[in-house]
Amino acid sequence: MRFSRILIPTTKETPNDATLASHIYLIRGGFIQSVGGSGLYNFLPLGKKVLDKVRAIVKDELDKAGCQEVSLSFVTPAALWQESGRFEKYGKELLRFKDRKNNDFILGPTHEEMMVNLVRQTVKSYKQLPLNLYQINLKFRDEIRPRFGLMRGREFLMKDGYSFHSSVEDMKREFDLMEETYKKIFTRLGLKFRVVEADSGAIGGSGSKEFMVLADSGEDTIVVCDNCEYAANVEAAVRKEKVCEAEAPEAVFAKFHTPDTKTIEALSKFFHVDPYYLVKTVAKKALYDEGKSEVVLFALRGSDELQIVKACNAVNANDLVDITEDELANAGLIAGYMGPTVVPEGLKVVFDTNLKDASSMICGANEEDHHLIGNSFVGVEADYHDLVAVQEGDLCSCCGEPMRYTKGIEAGHIFQLGTQYSEPLGANFLDENGKAQPMVMGTYGIGVSRLLAAIIEQNHDDKGCIWTKESAPFDLQIIISNIKDEDQVALGEKLYALMLEKGVDVLLDERKDRFGAKMKDYELLGVPHAVVIGKKLSDGLVEFVTRDGMVKQETSVDAIENILLKRF
RNA sequence: CGGAGUGUAGCGCAGUCUGGUAGCGCACCUGGUUUGGGACCAGGGGGUCGAAGGUUCGAGUCCUUUCACUCCGACCA
Numbered sequence: 001m002r003f004s005r006i007l008i009p010t011t012k013e014t015p016n017d018a019t020l021a022s023h024i025y026l027i028r029g030g031f032i033q034s035v036g037g038s039g040l041y042n043f044l045p046l047g048k049k050v051l052d053k054v055r056a057i058v059k060d061e062l063d064k065a066g067c068q069e070v071s072l073s074f075v076t077p078a079a080l081w082q083e084s085g086r087f088e089k090y091g092k093e094l095l096r097f098k099d100r101k102n103n104d105f106i107l108g109p110t111h112e113e114m115m116v117n118l119v120r121q122t123v124k125s126y127k128q129l130p131l132n133l134y135q136i137n138l139k140f141r142d143e144i145r146p147r148f149g150l151m152r153g154r155e156f157l158m159k160d161g162y163s164f165h166s167s168v169e170d171m172k173r174e175f176d177l178m179e180e181t182y183k184k185i186f187t188r189l190g191l192k193f194r195v196v197e198a199d200s201g202a203i204g205g206s207g208s209k210e211f212m213v214l215a216d217s218g219e220d221t222i223v224v225c226d227n228c229e230y231a232a233n234v235e236a237a238v239r240k241e242k243v244c245e246a247e248a249p250e251a252v253f254a255k256f257h258t259p260d261t262k263t264i265e266a267l268s269k270f271f272h273v274d275p276y277y278l279v280k281t282v283a284k285k286a287l288y289d290e291g292k293s294e295v296v297l298f299a300l301r302g303s304d305e306l307q308i309v310k311a312c313n314a315v316n317a318n319d320l321v322d323i324t325e326d327e328l329a330n331a332g333l334i335a336g337y338m339g340p341t342v343v344p345e346g347l348k349v350v351f352d353t354n355l356k357d358a359s360s361m362i363c364g365a366n367e368e369d370h371h372l373i374g375n376s377f378v379g380v381e382a383d384y385h386d387l388v389a390v391q392e393g394d395l396c397s398c399c400g401e402p403m404r405y406t407k408g409i410e411a412g413h414i415f416q417l418g419t420q421y422s423e424p425l426g427a428n429f430l431d432e433n434g435k436a437q438p439m440v441m442g443t444y445g446i447g448v449s450r451l452l453a454a455i456i457e458q459n460h461d462d463k464g465c466i467w468t469k470e471s472a473p474f475d476l477q478i479i480i481s482n483i484k485d486e487d488q489v490a491l492g493e494k495l496y497a498l499m500l501e502k503g504v505d506v507l508l509d510e511r512k513d514r515f516g517a518k519m520k521d522y523e524l525l526g527v528p529h530a531v532v533i534g535k536k537l538s539d540g541l542v543e544f545v546t547r548d549g550m551v552k553q554e555t556s557v558d559a560i561e562n563i564l565l566k567r568f
Numbered sequence: 569c570g571g572a573g574u575g576u577a578g579c580g581c582a583g584u585c586u587g588g589u590a591g592c593g594c595a596c597c598u599g600g601u602u603u604g605g606g607a608c609c610a611g612g613g614g615g616u617c618g619a620a621g622g623u624u625c626g627a628g629u630c631c632u633u634u635c636a637c638u639c640c641g642a643c644c645a
Contacts, residue, residue: 143644535604
C-alpha cells in the first residue's frame with residue numbers, strides 16, 4: 001500500500017475523553033473514529049485491517065480445534081429470551097425494541113438462545129454430537145457507562161462459541177480443548193496473559209475461566225499466587241482459611257452496653273479484641289425478577305471484607321444494591337448495631353463459611369447501643385456461603401504461600417454451562433437407548449475488538465502503538481524521507497516492489513511530508529519494522545528500524561535487500 | 569441512578585459575566601519556499617453557536633423548558 005492512497009487520519013491532538021493508551025493511540029493513529037461519543041466506533045481502514053488479522057487468528061485456531069463458524073442474525077426475537085428467562089434477568093444492558101408490528105426484539109449481547117434454537121431444530125441424535133459452533137459478529141450491550149474506547153464500547157466484535165454434548169464428561173473434554181485453543185490464540189497474538197478462575201455472572205453455569213491480559217489499566221482485579229499456578233478473579237478467589245494469633249475473648253453470653261461503637265474498628269478498640277472475633281453484618285437489598293426485592297444480611301468475620309459478587313450469587317439475586325437508612329429502619333434494623341443472631345422475623349441471613357463453628361464471637365444486638373458477647377456458632381444450622389473478598393497477602397489455598405493482586409483485561413471467558421439453557425429451551429437429543437436427554441453445553445467467548453485495545457495496552461510507549469508480529473497492520477514500512485530526492489524515491493520504489501513480490505504486506509510512505517512528520521506517524525502507527533531512506537543515501541547508507549525500542553540499525557544499500565529478504 | 573461539568577467549523581477551544589459584524593489553534597484547499605524529528609510565508613473554503621420557546625429594535629450571550637455528551641461514583645460476560 002502507498003501511504004498517500006490509504007485513509008490514515010493521524011492527529012497530533014488527543015481526544016479529551018481518552019485516558020487509556022489504547023484509546024489515545026488507536027484514535028490518534030487513525031485506526032478508529034469515535035461516533036458521536038456514547039461508546040460507538042467506526043473502524044477506519046487500518047483498524048479494520050488489524051481487526052481482520054486478529055479475527056483470522058481466532059478463526060484459524062478454532063477451526064483447527066474442530067469448531068465450525070456460523071453467523072446468527074443480529075436482531076433476535078424477544079420470545080427466545082423469554083423462553084430462557086433471561087429477558088427479565090439480563091437487565092438494562094439488553095437493548096429491547098419493537099418492530100412495526102409491535103413485536104418485541106432485542107439486539108444480541110450474547111447468543112446462547114439463538115444458538116440453542118439453531119441446534120434444537122437441526123440436531124436430534126447423539127450421532128450428531130458433539131458440536132462446537134461459533135460466530136464472530138457484532139454484539140450490543142447498552143453499557144451504563146461506556147468508556148476507554150474499544151475496551152468498553154457498547155457495540156463490539158465478539159467471538160462467541162457454543163458446544164453441545166451428550167455427556168458432562170464430553171463437555172469437560174471440550175472445555176479443556178477450548179482452554180488450550182484459547183492459550184494458542186493469545187500466545188500467537190503475542191500477549192502476556194493468565195488463565196484465572198472466574199465467577200460465572202449472568203450467563204450462569206458452573207466451572208468458568210477467564211483469560212486475562214495482564215495490564216495495569218485492566219478493570220478486573222485478579223488474585224495470583226507466585227509460588228504455584230493458582231490465579232483467580234477476585235470475584236471468585238478463595239484462600240486458605242485464616243487463623244488468628246490473638247487470643248479469643250472468652251466470655252459467657254451477655255448483652256453489653258456499647259454506646260457510639262458503630263464500626264468494626266471502634267468495636268475492636270472498645271473490647272480490646274482482634275476484629276477476627278467480631279461479626280461484621282452487612283445489609284444489602286437483593287433485587288430479583290419482576291421487580292421483587294428483599295433485605296438480606298451478610299455475616300462475616302470483622303477481619304474480612306464482603307465480596308459482593310459472591311454475596312449476590314449466594315442469594316441467587318440479579319443484583320445487590322446499597323440500602324438506605326430508611327429502608328434499614330423499616331426492616332427493623334439499627335445501623336451500627338446489626339447482628340445475625342437476633343433479627344426480625346423473616347429476614348434472610350447468610351453466613352460466611354468462616355463463621356461455621358466459630359466461638360467467642362461478638363456481634364450486634366439489633367438494639368441501639370448494644371452488642372452481644374460470647375456468641376458461639378458451634379453446630380448452628382444456617383445458610384453458609386463463601387462471602388469473603390480475598391485480600392493481598394492472604395494465603396493460597398493450594399500451596400499456602402501469600403498471594404498478591406494484579407490487574408487484568410478480560411479478553412476471553414469459557415464456561416461449563418451444563419443444561420441450563422438446553423433444558424428450558426427444550427434442546428434435547430435421543431441417546432443410544434432412544435431416550436430424550438437435554439444437551440450438555442459449554443460456551444466460550446473472546447472479545448475480539450477488545451483485544452485490539454488489550455494488545456496496545458500491553459504494547460506501547462510514549463510515542464504510539466507497538467503492534468505484535470501477528471497483529472500488525474503492516475509487516476514493514478518503507479519511509480522515503482524526501483520525495484524530491486530522486487535517488488531516495490528510486491530505492492524506495494525498488495524495495496517496495498521487491499517486498500510486494502515476496503508477498504510482504506508493506507506500506508510505502510511516499511507522501512510529500514517532511515521527515516519529522518513521517519517518523520511521528522511511523523511511531524504512532526507502530527508497524528514492527530521500517531526502512532528509512534534518507535540523507536545518508538548519498539553515502540550509500542539507509543536505516544533498518546525496529547519499532548519496539550526504536551532501535552536504528554544503519555546499513556549499506558547493498559545489505560538492506562538481504563536483510564529484508566532474510567527477515568520477511 | 570447520585571454528584572459535578574460541558575454543548576460554538578472535522579478535532580481542540582475562546583467569546584457568554586457586561587446583548588450590537590462568528591473567532592483562535594490543528595486539519596483542509598491554492599501558490600511559493602523548505603526536506604533528519606509533527607516547517608514557513610501569502611491567500612482561501614468551511615457554522616442553523618445542541619434543540620424548542622420567550623424577553624429585546626437586536627440573542628452564541630439574558631429567561632424557561634428540553635435533549636445530548638463527558639468526568640467521579642454506583643454498575644458491568
